Amino acid sequence: MPEGFLKPALAGFQPYLPGEQPPDGEDWVKLNTNESPLPPSPRVVEAIRQAADDSLRLYPSPTAAPARIAIAKHLGLQPDQVTLGNGGDELIEMCFRAFAGAGDRVAYPTPTYPLLDPLCRIHEVEPSTHPTELPWELPPSLGPDPAALKFIVNPNSPTGAFFARAAIEAVVVASAGVVVIDEAYVDFAPHSALSLLPSHQNLLLLRTFSKSYGLAGMRIGFAIGSRGLISALDSVKDSYNLDRLAIVAAKAAIEDEDHHRRIVSAVIEGRDFLIQELTAMKFDLVPPAANFVFTKPPANADHVASALRERRILVRHYDREPIAGWLRITVGTRQQHERLIVALKEILS
Numbered sequence: 001m002p003e004g005f006l007k008p009a010l011a012g013f014q015p016y017l018p019g020e021q022p023p024d025g026e027d028w029v030k031l032n033t034n035e036s037p038l039p040p041s042p043r044v045v046e047a048i049r050q051a052a053d054d055s056l057r058l059y060p061s062p063t064a065a066p067a068r069i070a071i072a073k074h075l076g077l078q079p080d081q082v083t084l085g086n087g088g089d090e091l092i093e094m095c096f097r098a099f100a101g102a103g104d105r106v107a108y109p110t111p112t113y114p115l116l117d118p119l120c121r122i123h124e125v126e127p128s129t130h131p132t133e134l135p136w137e138l139p140p141s142l143g144p145d146p147a148a149l150k151f152i153v154n155p156n157s158p159t160g161a162f163f164a165r166a167a168i169e170a171v172v173v174a175s176a177g178v179v180v181i182d183e184a185y186v187d188f189a190p191h192s193a194l195s196l197l198p199s200h201q202n203l204l205l206l207r208t209f210s211k212s213y214g215l216a217g218m219r220i221g222f223a224i225g226s227r228g229l230i231s232a233l234d235s236v237k238d239s240y241n242l243d244r245l246a247i248v249a250a251k252a253a254i255e256d257e258d259h260h261r262r263i264v265s266a267v268i269e270g271r272d273f274l275i276q277e278l279t280a281m282k283f284d285l286v287p288p289a290a291n292f293v294f295t296k297p298p299a300n301a302d303h304v305a306s307a308l309r310e311r312r313i314l315v316r317h318y319d320r321e322p323i324a325g326w327l328r329i330t331v332g333t334r335q336q337h338e339r340l341i342v343a344l345k346e347i348l349s
Contacts, residue, residue: 009124016115019316029339031330032314034157034185034292036214038266040249041259044215047252048245060244063234067242067250071222074254075194081224083233084250086241088184088208088221089115092151095204096123097236099178100149107147109139111323113157113182125149131322135161135286135294143174150175153182155189155289158318158328162189162289165196172200178229180204184221185290187212187264188271194224201226204233211291212264213253220250267291270331277341278329281348292330299348301325307347313340 006013019033039045064084072079085091096119100106107128108116120127128147130139135156142150152171155162172179183205186192196203204225210216220242223233242250253260274293278285284296297304305317305327316328329340 010121013121014118016118020314022314027312029313029332029336031332031336031340032316032328033216034211034290034328034330035216036211036263036267036291037270037331037333037336038214038263040214041253041256043252043256043259044213044249047248051245051248056244058244059240060242060247062240064242064247064250067220067222067247067254070251070254071224074257075224077197077224078227080227081197081230083223083230083237084242084247085221085223085237086246087210087219088182088206090219090237090241091206091221091223091233092116092180092182093119094223094233094236095149095151095178095180096125098232100125104149105145105147106149106151107142107145108151108153109142109156111156111159112151113153116151135159136163138163138167138171143171146176148177150177150179151182152179153184154193155185157185157290158292158294158316158323158326159286160185160288160290160292160294160328161286165191165193168193169196169200172196172203175202178202178204180206182206184208185211187260188267188291189289197225201228204229209250209253212267213260214263215249215253218246218249220246222250267331270334270337273334273337274329274331277337278344281341281344292328294326294328296326297344297348301327304344304347308340308343311343313343315340 022028067084068079068082072082102124104125105128106120106125109132110129128145130142132139179202181193183192204223206223209220271288278295282298286294301317305315308315318326
């Protein structure tokens with residue numbers, strides 16, 4: 001599109017760039033986008049097969065009702081305390097639509113999920129950023145910020161650091177507006193902020209099926225919170241934002257807790273292996289609570305990431321301060337880890 005047609009607020013706009021996604025079937029070790037090392041539950045695959053029938057000519061439930069009911073039951077909530085989105089990203093964007101008008105402030109600690117910056121530009125709100133001194137401590141300035149909407153990614157991305165529940169609650173209590181905790185990685189962390197929901201009407205939690213359920217390709221996320229906040233999100237969502245296959249996949253996934261736990265256990269075990277191996281090679285690490293490791297190599301990070309890519313191994317490299325020179329490495333399979341470690345030893349020798 002010629003730049004002259006772009007709205008003035010997006011002049012010089014830099015969109016969010018997802019991690020590199022090579023074609024399926026090629027011999028890549030893909031450790032750059034925090035996908036699950038294990039496949040989804042067989043129940044999910046079977047549910048999708050059964051749903052791929054003549055009913056696909058019909059629109060899906062506009063509220064994704066079967067999935068909404070199943071998620072609420074799993075979490076001990078009511079269905080009207082749950083809504084779904086096309087991945088966690090759509091839910092974040094729905095929060096902008098519902099809770100932040102043009103010119104309002106939207107606050108968040110930095111560094112954090114880089115989608116928030118372009119969404120501020122798109123919605124013409126004022127980003128209010130609060131740099132963290134230590135990766136695992138929320139900045140004291142975040143709570144008193146009068147922003148209409150605040151985001152905390154916990155565990156954080158890209159650092160993988162985990163903020164204590166007491167610190168999260170302090171921000172919620174101090175805030176007059178809505179506080180959104182993006183818990184995309186929470187299943188790999190010590191605990192969730194779920195227990196805070198009954199006491200705080202301004203608190204929303206976002207979850208995803210992409211990480212600990214092995215369903216990144218289906219694009220399914222959900223939000224949980226007070227009935228008022230969920231109703232507000234429902235009022236601004238797209239009409240049919242989850243298709244029929246995604247709805248049955250979400251229901252089957254949330255109902256197979258045994259498989260979910262197997263994925264989580266495998267990731268934590270793999271994360272421990274990566275920590276041990278990287279530490280032995282003199283990498284610096286932020287204590288991780290997600291399905292990835294945030295680490296600084298003992299050599300130039302750009303060189304390391306490029307040399308890995310030449311060996312068909314993808315990791316995420318950051319070149320902007322304050323995290324320039326750091327890498328984010330997804331927890332993969334043991335075979336992928338061993339190939340990574342061999343390559344790193346060659347590069348660093």
